[in-house]
Amino acid sequence: MQILDGKLVSAAVKAQLADKVTELKALDKKVPHLAAILVGNNPASETYVASKVKSCAEIGFHSTLLRFDEKISEKHLLDNITLLNENADIDGILVQLPLPKHINEELVINAIDPSKDVDGFHPMNVGKMVIGLPTYIPATPYGIMLMLEHYNIPTKGKHAVVIGRSNIVGTPMSVLLSRNANPGNCTVTLTHSQTANLKELCLQADIIVAAIGRPNFVTADMVKEGAVVIDVGINRIEDASKKSGFRLVGDVDFNAVAPKTSFITPVPGGVGLMTIAALLKNTYNAASQKVNMN
Ligand code: NAD
Numbered sequence: 001m002q003i004l005d006g007k008l009v010s011a012a013v014k015a016q017l018a019d020k021v022t023e024l025k026a027l028d029k030k031v032p033h034l035a036a037i038l039v040g041n042n043p044a045s046e047t048y049v050a051s052k053v054k055s056c057a058e059i060g061f062h063s064t065l066l067r068f069d070e071k072i073s074e075k076h077l078l079d080n081i082t083l084l085n086e087n088a089d090i091d092g093i094l095v096q097l098p099l100p101k102h103i104n105e106e107l108v109i110n111a112i113d114p115s116k117d118v119d120g121f122h123p124m125n126v127g128k129m130v131i132g133l134p135t136y137i138p139a140t141p142y143g144i145m146l147m148l149e150h151y152n153i154p155t156k157g158k159h160a161v162v163i164g165r166s167n168i169v170g171t172p173m174s175v176l177l178s179r180n181a182n183p184g185n186c187t188v189t190l191t192h193s194q195t196a197n198l199k200e201l202c203l204q205a206d207i208i209v210a211a212i213g214r215p216n217f218v219t220a221d222m223v224k225e226g227a228v229v230i231d232v233g234i235n236r237i238e239d240a241s242k243k244s245g246f247r248l249v250g251d252v253d254f255n256a257v258a259p260k261t262s263f264i265t266p267v268p269g270g271v272g273l274m275t276i277a278a279l280l281k282n283t284y285n286a287a288s289q290k291v292n293m294n
Pocket residue numbers: 140163164165166167168169170191192193194195198211212213214232233234235271272273275
């Protein structure tokens with residue numbers, strides 16, 4: 001069993017991007033600039049946004065964090081997105097999800113200029129991804145693909161079972177793994193809460209991607225010997241021994257499953273770090289398109 005080390009791979013991606021920033025600066029060109037919008041005080045969202053802003057600083061990107069009270073009106077939020085769309089200094093825009101219930105997430109995502117949609121959630125970018133055109137790929141699936149590529153994990157002709165069909169993880173992951181590309185070229189089974197025979201399907205999988213949001217959902221009896229297991233889940237469970245009162249676990253029962261696998265991602269230290277690295281890559285690409293157009 002080998003750990004797919006998100007710390008190591010994301011550091012490599014970030015180092016490449018930092019080198020590119022150095023080159024841009026040497027040419028007196030503008031460095032990539034990410035704008036992040038955070039609404040309310042969801043503790044998990046606060047942590048994710050803080051990591052994204054910190055990572056920008058580490059590699060020399062500019063970032064702007066716009067924080068709004070959770071009672072912000074939908075209109076005020078949309079107006080702010082319009083301002084960011086029109087601001088030529090901003091290359092990438094991300095709106096941290098989930099948003100408060102009174103705000104229509106779909107409207108907000110659709111309001112982002114697709115050329116600045118570095119989360120890859122805009123329908124235009126999703127459509128491009130599905131037919132294999134160059135676009136911004138949603139950061140979590142993109143990060144997983146970078147990880148598979150880094151470790152040269154064989155995917156051609158393999159059976160991948162993706163658990164979870166969300167728009168941000170499971171569905172795009174199933175598309176990317178099935179594409180005629182490397183990594184890719186898998187036969188993909190996309191499973192979800194209504195799947196009747198999940199355990200049997202998982203037992204046939206060469207690659208399992210778990211994106212459910214339920215602690216330790218994937219157990220050892222669901223995994224065949226030698227499978228590759230990618231754990232996307234980030235779940236907080238109570239832990240009195242921690243100062244915070246909780247610890248993070250994935251969707252996979254890591255201790256029991258890991259010995260059966262050929263490769264496995266840990267939580268934390270796996271997919272989460274790759275998500276940030278992929279977001280930074282998308283932001284760099286957004287900025288360099290503008291540079292090319294000048
Ligand atoms: P979601 O709630 O939108 O989707 C969960 C999916 O799991 C649904 O499609 C549902 O059909 C499926 N599901 C629920 N119960 C099931 C069952 N019993 N059997 C099979 N499928 C079932 O969640 P999401 O946004 O895709 O996130 C999933 C997990 O990944 C969460 O823990 C989230 O925090 C985490 N996440 C991590 C990252 C990262 O960077 N590592 C990024 C996004 C999400």
